């Protein structure tokens with residue numbers, strides 16, 4: 001197969017979703033090309049960094065149900081590659097006990113029989129040292145939750161894809177997509193043709209989709225990824241099985257605050273606010289708003305007395321938000337050989353193996369193995385611009 005030849009499928013964007021889609025296609029013996037604009041690995045999209053939270057705790061039932069299969073797929077990948085990608089730590093969920101959000105988390109876990117420990121105010125500090133539970137807040141632990149080793153996962157799945165004969169071309173920005181029975185994809189270096197295309201371009205999705213006459217209501221925001229130093233090293237350590245946490249809302253913000261035990265930077269815990277300021281993905285470093293960090297400082301001071309209330313390291317990542325914060329997993333409304341995976345709204349990493357499988361099923365015209373109605377493009381209707 002020549003590199004400029006015809007592929008069964010071209011996947012555009014080698015973040016977590018594109019990499020898993022390409023891997024699934026190669027597993028089905030499809031000649032697949034994975035295109036990436038930057039040199040791999042890179043830190044300019046949404047999938048970089050060492051860790052992500054994996055959890056079944058969700059407000060919506062359908063995500064919890066999808067997670068059942070995700071855990072299996074992550075474990076399969078670990079076995080296939082012989083690497084550790086997941087570490088069980090549990091996830092502490094806290095929030096105003098009577099609030100709708102907190103109750104939704106609790107009910108979804110209970111309804112789906114996810115092993116969960118409900119903590120009372122009396123036994124909270126025995127189970128979770130060094131954390132202050134706010135007045136009126138409830139607390140529970142989703143026991144199966146943990147940490148995914150994100151960078152390692154990407155490297156692993158891309159490696160397996162190549163082992164299966166898949167081709168990765170990085171440092172090749174896709175500059176043009178010409179739909180048709182064979183889709184022509186031009187990059188900064190070559191012109192390729194394929195029977196089908198998967199667009200998984202993360203924050204750049206709309207920039208590519210506009211060439212196919214489609215614009216989705218996506219908003220790209222910059223997330224300040226903050227690391228907070230432990231006063232006593234080891235107090236919130238992954239090795240000591242300190243859980244990740246999710247605060248559904250706080251005195252400081254209606255948005256979630258979430259965090260992971262200290263791991264990538266020894267003695268520092270990662271804690272972020274689940275929102276940020278609007279940005280252009282190519283100009284994110286020029287977005288210097290730090291109001292999220294002010295909120296976090298107050299929240300950390302109140303909740304984590306064992307941390308210095310000033311971030312020691314601040315890195316950057318991006319979310320691509322849909323209005324309802326649910327993903328886009330669908331066919332292009334005009335071209336059935338173009339499939340879109342977009343708008344992962346800051347919670348898509350843990351679903352990577354399943355999203356790859358679902359995008360592959362769509363491309364192959366198979367019946368998707370999960371109900372994709374929450375992820376269809378038609379739900380936006382008035383907000384979706386299709387000029388074709």
Ligand SMILES: Cc1cc2nc3c(=O)[nH]c(=O)nc-3n(C[C@H](O)[C@H](O)[C@H](O)COP(=O)(O)OP(=O)(O)OC[C@H]3O[C@@H](n4cnc5c(N)ncnc54)[C@H](O)[C@@H]3O)c2cc1C
Nearest residue numbers: 013015016017037045046047053174202317344348349350
């Ligand atoms: C701070 C932070 C914390 C998070 N925490 C969690 C968590 O704990 N748990 C969880 O499940 N999820 C989490 N997420 C969300 C998760 O990481 C994202 O949903 C996921 O990484 C999105 O992957 P993606 O493949 O859609 O996008 P990306 O990783 O951005 O990949 C898109 C790729 O497409 C490439 N591309 C774009 N345009 C072109 C082009 N024209 N030509 C070629 N290539 C192109 C880009 O360079 C990029 O590599 C977090 C996200 C952030 C930012």
